[in-house]
Amino acid sequence: xxxxxxxxxxxxxxxxxLIPLKEPFxxxxxxxxxxxxxxxxIRTADGCAGYGESSPYMTINGESVDTCLVxxxxxxxxxxxKNALDIEGCVEAMDRLIYGNSSxxxxxxxxxxxIAAQHAGVPLYQFLGGSKNxxxxxxxxxxxxxxxxxxxxxxxxxxxxxxxxxxxxxxGKDIDVERxxxxxxxxxxxxPLRIDANQGWGTADNAIEILQALHQFGVEHCEEPxxxxxxxxxxxxxxxxxxxxxxxxxxxxxxxxxxxxxxxxCQMFNIKLGKSxxxxxxxxxxxxxxxxxMHLQVGGFMESRLGMTAAAHLALANxxxxxxxxxxxxxxxxDPVIGGIRYLAKGVIDVPEVPGLGAVIDEGYLxxxxxxII
Numbered sequence: 001x002x003x004x005x006x007x008x009x010x011x012x013x014x015x016x017x018l019i020p021l022k023e024p025f026x027x028x029x030x031x032x033x034x035x036x037x038x039x040x041x042i043r044t045a046d047g048c049a050g051y052g053e054s055s056p057y058m059t060i061n062g063e064s065v066d067t068c069l070v071x072x073x074x075x076x077x078x079x080x081x082k083n084a085l086d087i088e089g090c091v092e093a094m095d096r097l098i099y100g101n102s103s104x105x106x107x108x109x110x111x112x113x114x115i116a117a118q119h120a121g122v123p124l125y126q127f128l129g130g131s132k133n134x135x136x137x138x139x140x141x142x143x144x145x146x147x148x149x150x151x152x153x154x155x156x157x158x159x160x161x162x163x164x165x166x167x168x169x170x171x172g173k174d175i176d177v178e179r180x181x182x183x184x185x186x187x188x189x190x191x192p193l194r195i196d197a198n199q200g201w202g203t204a205d206n207a208i209e210i211l212q213a214l215h216q217f218g219v220e221h222c223e224e225p226x227x228x229x230x231x232x233x234x235x236x237x238x239x240x241x242x243x244x245x246x247x248x249x250x251x252x253x254x255x256x257x258x259x260x261x262x263x264x265x266c267q268m269f270n271i272k273l274g275k276s277x278x279x280x281x282x283x284x285x286x287x288x289x290x291x292x293x294m295h296l297q298v299g300g301f302m303e304s305r306l307g308m309t310a311a312a313h314l315a316l317a318n319x320x321x322x323x324x325x326x327x328x329x330x331x332x333x334x335d336p337v338i339g340g341i342r343y344l345a346k347g348v349i350d351v352p353e354v355p356g357l358g359a360v361i362d363e364g365y366l367x368x369x370x371x372x373i374i
Contacts (some may be wrong), residue, residue, distance in 0.1 A: 003182045006046030007084045007119065009019040012076035013041040014069055017053070017304065017361070020333045026303075028170025029059040035302045035332060036065040036071060039361050040107040044084050051360050052110030053307035055274050055300065056103040060249055068104040069372065072153035075108050076374040084115045091280045102252060102277040103130040103301075109278020110310045110357065112224055118356035123313070125351060128279060130317035136349040138326040139164040139194060144171065155186040161346040164220070166325060170200020173210045179333035180217045189218050194323075199249055204233040208240045215242040223270055224248040230299040234265040246270050246297060253277060254284035261292045270297045270325070273310055282314055290320035299325035305337040309359040312351045324349065336365040363367030 004303040019035040026032070040052040054072075056063035063071075064159075077095050090112055094105050117127035125131070133237035140162040142153045154165050159318040167183060169176040183193065195214065201207040207225035214222075221244040225237055228249040251257050260266055269289045276282040289296045298315040300308055308326045315321045326349060329335065340359030342350040352358030 001139075006044065007048070007115070008045045009042055009079050009082050009084050010045045011043045012072075012080065012374050014072045014076070015039040015041070015366045015371045016065055016069065017336065018369070019336070021331050023331075024143070025328075025331060026209070027168045027196070028144065028168040032302060034126045035304070037302065037304065037305065038065055038068040038107060039366070040072060040106060040111050041096060042079075042084060042108070042111040043114060044115060045270070047231050048084075048119070049360075050084070050111035050114035051306060051357055052106045052107035052310070053112065053303050054107035055307055057274070057301050060301075061100075061103045061252075061275060063101060063103045065155040067101070067141070069370075071098060071101050072104050072133070072370055073208045073374060074098065075104070079108070080374060084112055085119065087112045087116060087280060089277070099209060105277040106185070106273045107279055110273065110307070113279050114357040120222055121355050123153070123222050123351070123353055123355065124310070124357050125313040125316035128313060128317035129281065130313070132316060132351070133319070134316070136312055136324050136351065137347045138317055138324045138343075138349055139329070139347065140327045141166040141168060142183070144168045150179050151182040155182045158187045158191055163347045164194060166194045166196060167194050169199065171195035173206075173213060177213050179246055180214055180219070184217050192220045193218060194220045194223075196248070197225045197279070199224050199227045201225050202227055204230065204237050207237050211237070211241040211243050215374075219243045221246050221294070224250060231265060231331045232263065233258070235263050238264070238266050244268060248272075248299075251285065253281045254288060257285040257288045260286060268295050268297065270299050271305070271321075272299050272301065273278045273314065274301050274303075276284045279310075279327065283317060285320060286314075286318040290318055294320060296321045297323035297324070297325060298326060304327050304332065305329045305335060305340040306359045306361060308359075309337075309340040309357055313357065315344070316351060336362050338362050
């Protein structure tokens with residue numbers, strides 16, 4: 001057993017991570033022009049360092065890079081002096097301190113799991129109970145734009161060898177059908193196509209009409225077709241949609257997952273560490289979905305390869321996780337991560353075999369960043 005004195009949390013560092021994107025990434029909730037994340041580094045008395053990353057999304061989890069930096073300081077003060085290996089106790093301490101704030105909580109949770117897996121001497125996915133018994137492949141996402149632009153992006157992604165293409169929609173029946181028709185004209189029908197409305201179709205009746213119109217294009221599944229607060233109507237959408245429905249924004253933590261399962265609201269979940277608050281609760285969602293016979297996806301927000309490495313470890317932790325949406329680091333103009341996942345040909349994701357998370361942020365890159373050390 002590890003020395004509890006040595007694993008005492010000695011200091012916490014919070015660093016802003018600001019990186020421009022190659023081009024704006026547009027979804028129904030609005031455009032994203034640059035990455036605004038917070039990197040958390042937890043250091044223990046024995047010299048171990050755990051890394052985590054928060055990618056806040058104001059319209060989804062109600063957090064920003066600035067709120068994460070402030071709330072992160074509250075967490076640092078509460079957790080300093082605690083045993084880093086007591087992950088459940090640390091998560092409970094954060095939850096007792098403040099409601100919500102799942103994005104910044106996830107960064108602390110990641111860092112704690114990184115430390116625990118390092119002390120166990122195993123890769124994080126193994127510490128989580130997983131194994132490399134499957135190949136992880138990421139899709140590539142086409143953001144909202146003119147149909148011809150979306151078509152050309154999809155064609156490029158097909159030529160680059162990605163095994164599936166995800167398409168952002170959510171602006172209305174006529175334009176969304178036109179977009180998917182154009183994409184299918186460009187890439188044909190041999191490549192899986194997934195769609196994500198990001199709540200953009202609003203009501204159940206509207207979503208059902210659009211989903212029925214899109215069925216002819218061979219869509220694999222649809223994420224979050226209606227407003228998240230209309231989750232009581234999601235079951236009706238699922239029942240009347242010829243396309244399987246995946247809950248995203250309406251499935252934050254394990255409590256949301258349990259509620260959606262009891263309502264028979266959807267066939268699939270999209271698990272994100274930044275929604276669940278980290279591995280501790282993300283694994284519970286996977287277990288609930290697995291027990292309900294669901295096919296699951298692990299995705300993310302705008303994490304760098306640091307946060308996406310954490311997501312990849314989660315994807316290996318449960319056999320019910322079949323889909324990966326790990327493409328956002330490919331949209332960055334810079335890569336500040338040392339180690340971490342590697343993007344291989346045809347969208348294959350290589351997960352590091354070293355103890356812990358296996359990814360850190362280049363210290364030189366963080367030198368000029370706004371930071372707080374507690």
